[in-house]
Amino acid sequence: MKRAILVPSITITTLVILLLPDALFADPRAQTINFRCGNILEHNTTIFASNFVANMENISDQVRTSGFGIAVTGSGPDANYGLAQCFGDLSLVDCVLCSSQARSVLPQCYPWTSGTIYLDGCFMRSDNYSFFEEYTGPNDHIVCGNITRDNSAFQESARQAISEAVSAAPNNNGYARARVAVSGTANESAYVLANCWRTLSASSCRACLENASASMLGCLPSSEGRALNTGCFMRYSNIDFLNPIPRNGNSRGRVMVIGLAVASAASVLIIGAVIGVYIWRQRIIQKKRKGSSDVKKLVKTLHDSSLNFKYATLEKATGSFDEANKLGHGGFGAVYKGVLQDGREIAVKRLFFNNKNRAGDFYNEVNIISSVDHKNLVRLLGGYMAPEYLAHGQLTEKADVYSFGVLLLEIVTGRENNRSKTTEYSDSLVTTAWKHFQRRTVEELFDPNLMLHNYHNINIKNEILRVVHIGLLCTQESPSLRPFMSKALEMLVNGEQLPEPTRPPFIDENTMELYDTSENTLSPLEHENVASVAGISHSIFFPR
Known part of the structure; x- marks a missing residue:
């Protein structure tokens, strides 16, 4: 499209330039x-x-x-x-x-x-005062050129041109220009410009120019001189620095050329618009095709990875997706609270792909997350999002507070809150810390490298217990209950009484049922008349 429009654009530009005054x-x-x-x-x-x-x-x-x-x-x-x-x-x-x-x-x-x-x-x-009627002042001065012209004929022509401009300007709205040929030369002249500010009266303008010209004549025999006065400006030179007066030209011919230029420009714009619409429509079609392909990829990924529950299992867990169990609505669908037969609480996102383009966005999200293996990120089991992101479709500043709490627990315990693909499932650090806190056995978590047995000051242990307490406050399940970062830092510094933390967002992975996709797995491609795609991801959360 760029090449198609480039040549006509150059043509229009050329026509416009030729018509400029x-x-x-x-x-x-x-x-x-x-x-x-x-x-x-x-x-x-x-x-x-x-x-x-x-x-x-x-x-x-x-x-x-x-x-x-x-x-x-x-x-x-x-x-x-x-x-x-x-x-x-x-x-x-x-x-x-x-x-x-x-x-x-x-x-x-x-x-x-x-x-x-x-x-x-x-x-x-x-x-900061009204100077509009001033025409002379202590800062009036001249600027002379560096080239000297000893030609007396030029000097005489310059004096004559200056005199003509000074005489004409006061009666011509304060502006005049003059040109006087240098005698004895083929094409040399003296050029002069005189201009008063429009706020001056005719008499003030004349007085200003007379003062300026008298000073500027002192630049001779220089080939150029300027007078910078409070109320006016003058310049002379042996070079024609004056801009030409616009010519009228042939009006009829000019109108015809303008008409042809406008017609040509309109034609090119229409052609360009048609081409642009065509390319735009082609891109829309390609996007729709890509969206359909992404839906197929999404279903295949979920099936091959055994990341599907039976639809009946999820329907029963959420009370047939009862509105009373609805936690919120995210970017790709509604989120429901569910309880499995073994008592585990889960969050189920019911996907709505009324626009196939959105399947591509969700596919990319699943594809990226499933391939991540980092100590500060959890593995994708059935889909992972932060609790507040899952419920509302957006992260809050309290997500960073959660990470800060995990960091505090890692420092005290000397353990990492991570799990690689080769290790057995076990409780996360936040889960373990919460259980010890409930049993009042937090000291068992202390890093042995702290060598607390060498210290008999009970205050040191109390301070470490306080750090664990604050870490659990920062990793509470509800973001609204987590303290702001500034408050968390204040808790570490001050000795104020700390509130009791609530449970963090954890699930015991060891009791998680196996995935079974052998029965009644609903595919979005097999039920296009259903509003929701029931290839539901099962999201299990672990602290970072």
Whole structure:
């Protein structure tokens, strides 16, 4: 699809570029000529910064439409006064580029109250007082070029062009440009730009330009010079730096070309949309096919691994999936509490795959978990999820508290809370700790390497007993009963009385019945008219 649209896109881009006005290809002249900050600190940095940001946003919005912006935000010493203006030969596009560059630099004056920046194409200033009518000041100065032109004819042409611009600008909204050919040369000229800020009156503009021109003439015989005054900007050069005036051109022909470009663009977009819809539909079909394949893989995995109960067994254990036994609803179906004939409590997730794509997600989850063998993770017997994840489809912060409790028990006992595929089934560490706690024989669990027989201080044993107690509080079956991590740490440090822990989420594996898939195992592919898939996984939980 990318290749199909690439060539038409290039064609559209080419047509659009050919139609762009000449001014778009002009130079935004965003080079910084001078940047300075004030020497007075802000009164309240928070308020002033807020006012500055709001003011700059307001000014930027104005510049986008008129090439000029002026705004005031706040009052008193924390007020912000701002002004931005592009020079008269810049298009709006170039103006936005130039003013954006100025705005990115001006905040560097923080936390000073004022900042001024002159670029070759625009000007921006911010202060905490109204400076809008000022046209001269102590910071007025000139910037001269490094190349000297001893040609007296050029100097004369530069003086004449400067004079013409100073005379014309006050009566032309403060802007003028001039070009005077250098006598005795084939194509050399002197170019001048003069621009006053729009906040000045005609008389103030004239006074500013006269002052600026007098100073700038001091740059001669340099080939280039600039005057950066409080209320105006002037520049002369032997290079044509001025942006061209847009040409009108043949309106009728231009309209025809625009019409052809629009028609071509519309055609390409329609073709691209059709191709996109086709590819999208193909991907949907492929996903549906993949979802159906994943359902088959899921059923085969469960059957080959003997991870199925007879449906009748689970139905009886849950009271025919009675709503009274419903624990919650997760991402793939509802979870029910059940009791087997031997008295063991189980949780059964009844899967709902009304969308075959979801079978793929569940298949991937089962496939990944079943292949994991790590000391901090349990093996997949009939499906494993944390109790709160099974009941509600999401983990809580208390899952990490549970892991912390297991870690405490491992430290005290010197045992690992894990079980490999080659070992016999036995009680987990949390289960064992709980049983000893109930029998008041926790000391039997202590790691012999602690060598407590070398210590006669009873407080040491009490502290270790306290650690076991806190570990059991962190591994309680109900997440809501587990303390927050901050509280668990506080219990370890302080000597406050501890509440009695409730039982952890464990099942005695040694009495677990064997899986039997020889009778009436319900397959989702054999009963497509049934809303639920009864290849039910039997989830047995062990502490991590």
